[in-house]
Amino acid sequence: MPLTYLCIRATGPIRVDGNLSERAWRKAPWTQDFVDIVGDFATKPRFRTRVKMLWDDRALYIGAELQEPQLQASLTEHDSVMFHDNDFEFFIDPDGDGLNYTELELNALNTTWDLLLPKAYRLGGQPHNEWELKGMQTAVRLHGKLNSPTARSKGWTVEIAIPWSALAASVIGPCPPHLRDKWRMNFSRVEWHWDVVDGKLVKRPGLREDNWVWSPMGVVDMHIPEQWGYLEFAGKSR
Numbered sequence: 001m002p003l004t005y006l007c008i009r010a011t012g013p014i015r016v017d018g019n020l021s022e023r024a025w026r027k028a029p030w031t032q033d034f035v036d037i038v039g040d041f042a043t044k045p046r047f048r049t050r051v052k053m054l055w056d057d058r059a060l061y062i063g064a065e066l067q068e069p070q071l072q073a074s075l076t077e078h079d080s081v082m083f084h085d086n087d088f089e090f091f092i093d094p095d096g097d098g099l100n101y102t103e104l105e106l107n108a109l110n111t112t113w114d115l116l117l118p119k120a121y122r123l124g125g126q127p128h129n130e131w132e133l134k135g136m137q138t139a140v141r142l143h144g145k146l147n148s149p150t151a152r153s154k155g156w157t158v159e160i161a162i163p164w165s166a167l168a169a170s171v172i173g174p175c176p177p178h179l180r181d182k183w184r185m186n187f188s189r190v191e192w193h194w195d196v197v198d199g200k201l202v203k204r205p206g207l208r209e210d211n212w213v214w215s216p217m218g219v220v221d222m223h224i225p226e227q228w229g230y231l232e233f234a235g236k237s238r
Helices: 162-168
Strands: 002-008 049-055 059-067 087-093 099-108 112-117 139-141 153-163 182-191 194-197 199-202 210-213 229-231
Touching: 002 153, 049 182, 059 162, 099 162, 139 194, 153 162
Parallel strands: 002 049, 002 229
Antiparallel strands: 049 059, 059 153, 087 099, 087 182, 099 112, 139 153, 182 210, 182 229, 194 199
């Protein structure tokens, strides 16, 4: 069954700097730890990933914590195919019709790839890479050293603010949402296996990437919006 995340309203301003220790964030609950994309019966992810969310009249906020002992990122150009690096991904389909849904990916360098899918790839959909989440803010905070084969790191945190105006065109209904509205969404993390060759991190040959997600899909394919989890909008926590 798809999971549901109860997203409470922010109790104060949020500064998008990658720091999730602000008072407003402390009130937001964490999701369950991510599992393999095919389900929690598969191999347990090597590293922990979890997410929390908030909302207010201006924006939807996402905070993510990614455990990673070897921080890696190389892509620096906006709208690069981000999953060639280790990355964090967010998918949202506000009206749940499987059409005109949004995908956002970013790496540990805070390089972003945002795109609009008119429909799923398996149905002939073609991504609109020129489309932008206008006004979006993202930040990454590293807890370790990037691209260092010898360094042992703790991981990285991600903070995202997406204004409602950037999502309004793909919503049939109120935007900002009303209390108790439910939108379809999911999170994913791509993690490669890395070896050290001549002092550099190199992808291990012959191994595919790991795909870890919040709400499992049952297959290795994030582009089945009807199987994503639910984002339910709530009031302030007590």
